[in-house]
Amino acid sequence: MKTETTIQGLAASLQPARAARKTIGFVPTMGNLHEGHLTLVREAKKICDVVVVSIFVNPIQFGPNEDFDSYPRTLDQDSQLLAEVGCDIIFAPSVEQMYGSKPRLTNISVSEITADLCGLQRPGHFDGVAVVVTKLFNMVQPNYAFFGEKDYQQLAVIRQFVRDLNIPLEVIGVPIVRAADGLALSSRNGYLSAEQRQIAPTIYQSLKAAAQALQQGETLSQVLANIKATLTAAGFVVDYVEARTTELQKIEAFSEDLVLFVAAKLGNTRLIDNLQVKHSA
Ligand code: AMP
Numbered sequence: 001m002k003t004e005t006t007i008q009g010l011a012a013s014l015q016p017a018r019a020a021r022k023t024i025g026f027v028p029t030m031g032n033l034h035e036g037h038l039t040l041v042r043e044a045k046k047i048c049d050v051v052v053v054s055i056f057v058n059p060i061q062f063g064p065n066e067d068f069d070s071y072p073r074t075l076d077q078d079s080q081l082l083a084e085v086g087c088d089i090i091f092a093p094s095v096e097q098m099y100g101s102k103p104r105l106t107n108i109s110v111s112e113i114t115a116d117l118c119g120l121q122r123p124g125h126f127d128g129v130a131v132v133v134t135k136l137f138n139m140v141q142p143n144y145a146f147f148g149e150k151d152y153q154q155l156a157v158i159r160q161f162v163r164d165l166n167i168p169l170e171v172i173g174v175p176i177v178r179a180a181d182g183l184a185l186s187s188r189n190g191y192l193s194a195e196q197r198q199i200a201p202t203i204y205q206s207l208k209a210a211a212q213a214l215q216q217g218e219t220l221s222q223v224l225a226n227i228k229a230t231l232t233a234a235g236f237v238v239d240y241v242e243a244r245t246t247e248l249q250k251i252e253a254f255s256e257d258l259v260l261f262v263a264a265k266l267g268n269t270r271l272i273d274n275l276q277v278k279h280s281a
Contacts, residue, residue, distance in 0.1 A: 031055035243259070262274070
């Protein structure tokens with residue numbers, strides 16, 4: 001496994017794979033890797049000859065009051081984990097390497113599907129994601145890129161601009177990896193106190209209960225209200241509890257497959273989760 005910190009170094013490391021027309025898989029991350037990230041790498045290994053994992057905490061996708069400075073940076077530990085799952089190249093550039101010293105005048109902004117959910121709570125966030133992911137795509141030029149359904153809206157945004165801009169690669173979504181108690185794995189779970197960590201699985205439990213209630217005929221608005229009440233009673237400050245179609249369109253009733261979305265804070269830690277609920281006609 002090689003670790004590259006410059007765009008030139010990355011290009012040089014990828015050159016033999018490109019010359020041999022090998023398939024390149026790419027997994028963008030912000031590091032502090034856990035089993036969720038490693039699952040993406042394993043999926044990439046299944047269908048690609050060469051797998052590149054980027055580790056870059058992207059400043060332009062963080063809001064002014066968010067955790068950019070405190071975001072965990074654990075490159076040594078991440079490298080060890082990536083070696084174990086067969087990653088071929090780690091790309092871990094500096095902010096300077098990614099953005100240079102001259103001002104950036106180009107933005108990539110996906111409309112409509114970024115207007116609510118996390119887009120409403122985190123203005124500019126998805127623009128920051130779209131810009132960095134596009135830059136990384138241009139640097140790695142992968143055949144396949146892997147993203148987790150944990151960030152369902154982000155995955156939809158990436159699929160959208162890849163299609164809109166004819167970026168020549170295939171986006172592959174990977175189901176959410178959870179802890180044994182149901183909590184969706186996230187680098188931000190590390191911020192939780194022992195007590196908060198005990199409470200955190202309530203998100204998944206309330207989503208599961210909601211899915212079951214929907215299947216049993218309870219109304220969508222009642223089910224969403226129940227999730228909110230359960231989370232508030234458990235000590236969360238709820239950002240949103242929403243339902244959307246799988247394409248992120250608004251939905252008033254459980255009349256087709258839908259996705260339940262939660263964003264909620266425990267103390268200063270903002271957690272997100274979602275659950276797909278199938279509608280059997
Ligand atoms: P991050 O390092 O948080 O930017 O995440 C990098 C990639 O890993 C994104 O595509 C995430 O959706 C994905 N990811 C993070 N946590 C999970 C999880 N628990 N299950 C599946 N994918 C995940």
